[in-house]
Amino acid sequence: MSRIIEFQNVSKAYGDLQVLKHLDMHVEAGEKLALIGPSGSGKTTILRILMTLETINSGHVMVEGDYLWHQKVNDELVPASEKHLRKMRENIGMVFQQFNLFPHLTAIANIEQPQILIKGVDKSDATNKARELLALVGLEEKENHYPHQLSGGQQQRVAIARALAMDPKIMLFDEVTSALDPELVEEVLNVLRLLAETSDTTMLTVTHEMNFARDFADRVLFFEKGQIVESGPPNEIFKNPKEERTRNFLRQIIGEIP
Amino acid sequence: MDQVLEYTPIIISGTITTIELTVASAIVALIIAFTVGLSRFSRFAAVRVAAVIYLEFFRGTSAIVQMFFMFYVLPLLGIHLSPLLAGIIACGFNLGSYGSEVVRGAIQAVPRTQHEAATALNYTSYQKFRYILLPQAIPVMIPTFGNLLIELLKLTAVASLITISDLTFMAQIIRVQTALTLEPFLVIMVIYFVIASCLVAITDFIAKKIAKGRNLTIRKGI
Numbered sequence: 488m489s490r491i492i493e494f495q496n497v498s499k500a501y502g503d504l505q506v507l508k509h510l511d512m513h514v515e516a517g518e519k520l521a522l523i524g525p526s527g528s529g530k531t532t533i534l535r536i537l538m539t540l541e542t543i544n545s546g547h548v549m550v551e552g553d554y555l556w557h558q559k560v561n562d563e564l565v566p567a568s569e570k571h572l573r574k575m576r577e578n579i580g581m582v583f584q585q586f587n588l589f590p591h592l593t594a595i596a597n598i599e600q601p602q603i604l605i606k607g608v609d610k611s612d613a614t615n616k617a618r619e620l621l622a623l624v625g626l627e628e629k630e631n632h633y634p635h636q637l638s639g640g641q642q643q644r645v646a647i648a649r650a651l652a653m654d655p656k657i658m659l660f661d662e663v664t665s666a667l668d669p670e671l672v673e674e675v676l677n678v679l680r681l682l683a684e685t686s687d688t689t690m691l692t693v694t695h696e697m698n699f700a701r702d703f704a705d706r707v708l709f710f711e712k713g714q715i716v717e718s719g720p721p722n723e724i725f726k727n728p729k730e731e732r733t734r735n736f737l738r739q740i741i742g743e744i745p
Numbered sequence: 746m747d748q749v750l751e752y753t754p755i756i757i758s759g760t761i762t763t764i765e766l767t768v769a770s771a772i773v774a775l776i777i778a779f780t781v782g783l784s785r786f787s788r789f790a791a792v793r794v795a796a797v798i799y800l801e802f803f804r805g806t807s808a809i810v811q812m813f814f815m816f817y818v819l820p821l822l823g824i825h826l827s828p829l830l831a832g833i834i835a836c837g838f839n840l841g842s843y844g845s846e847v848v849r850g851a852i853q854a855v856p857r858t859q860h861e862a863a864t865a866l867n868y869t870s871y872q873k874f875r876y877i878l879l880p881q882a883i884p885v886m887i888p889t890f891g892n893l894l895i896e897l898l899k900l901t902a903v904a905s906l907i908t909i910s911d912l913t914f915m916a917q918i919i920r921v922q923t924a925l926t927l928e929p930f931l932v933i934m935v936i937y938f939v940i941a942s943c944l945v946a947i948t949d950f951i952a953k954k955i956a957k958g959r960n961l962t963i964r965k966g967i
């Protein structure tokens with residue numbers, strides 16, 4: 488296996504608030520990772536840094552062996568240009584907590600437009616792919632609905648289809664069920680479970696749904712205060728955590744004492 | 746009143762001039778509004794500063810003075826504009842400055858999360874403006890543009906001061922020739938009101954047309 492993502496000594500602060508502290512972590516190609524931990528522990532920041540929505544203060548982030556936030560100019564490492572970032576973004580897709588569909592476009596147009604504009608795909612190919620993906624997420628009948636005509640769970644499934652249409656090698660899921668009514672959570676999680684089983688895309692998910700993390704992930708990372716406290720396969724982390732802090736967190740979230 | 750009716754042809758001619766002046770200035774204003782409004786988001790500081798200077802100058806000085814400047818001062822510099830052209834430019838430039846703030850505000854009102862979604866899909870900054878921000882911002886602009894259009898119609902009355910034969914100019918002529926004051930001004934007041942009502946109806950129609958199928962709340966014009 489090869490390392491598709493690597494954080495090397497990465498720090499990130501918002502003013503005085505240190506969100507990531509000298510973080511080292513890596514992800515193997517094809518790995519399904521669940522990032523868990525209390526709010527403010529830096530999990531979402533990791534996804535946002537990978538999507539180039541947040542910069543880093545120090546350290547290096549490598550994606551597919553190339554610097555994400557830096558580039559080499561005459562053997563010297565300088566901050567990445569927009570052109571470099573655009574190249575790096577080709578391999579990365581993200582699904583947001585608040586769905587962030589484009590409200591002026593129908594469900595199918597939300598999936599078609601980025602393919603046509605960014606990947607230069609023909610309109611008819613883009614439509615075919617959009618229909619395929621809408622079927623995958625169980626929404627083939629909603630293609631002409633505008634986002635406001637869809638439930639939160641449906642909107643989130645369209646957002647997943649939209650991200651998949653770009654064929655990213657890395658998919659980032661940022662608390663994708665946190666904004667949903669409880670009865671809509673499962674329909675979205677089921678799509679993610681299906682993806683985890685059937686796709687060899689590398690996936691990182693930040694989630695508070697521990698049962699889902701158990702099904703979805705090959706490896707679970709427990710974060711606290713911008714650092715990884717514990718990492719391991721779901722069985723280990725959920726059944727037999729080594730660290731007291733992990734145990735405390737799980738006790739609060741699941742309510743049972745592991 | 747019968748005396749005023751004799752002047753129907755020149756009132757019609759004045760009405761046409763007023764409408765022409767309004768429509769032509771509105772086109773100029775719209776072009777300026779988008780050019781200046783979008784320039785506020787330029788990556789080049791010089792472009793942003795130029796846009797602010799334009800805005801503050803045309804918003805901060807009197808429209809009548811601007812019009813006099815174009816009609817009386819520019820000829821001294823060797824630039825001769827016809828009265829109608831001077832009126833169109835002055836009205837269009839003036840309202841365009843207000844319009845640019847409408848454009849800027851509507852674009853800024855698009856939530857940050859929409860920018861992030863576009864970035865995550867790897868849109869270029871041009872594609873983001875063209876396909877994500879503007880389509881969401883334009884429906885928000887329409888009702889305010891409607892208000893500005895009515896302001897523009899009223900502003901064109903000032904153009905009579907630089908010899909343009911618009912409605913107000915014609916009313917003055919009738920007053921001078923017939924010694925009647927109430928009647929000509931009452932008539933043109935009604936005509937202005939009717940034109941304004943038509944403009945409101947047109948803007949509302951466009952707003953509804955654009956909002957169709959989307960969940961965009963339409964604020965009523967005026």
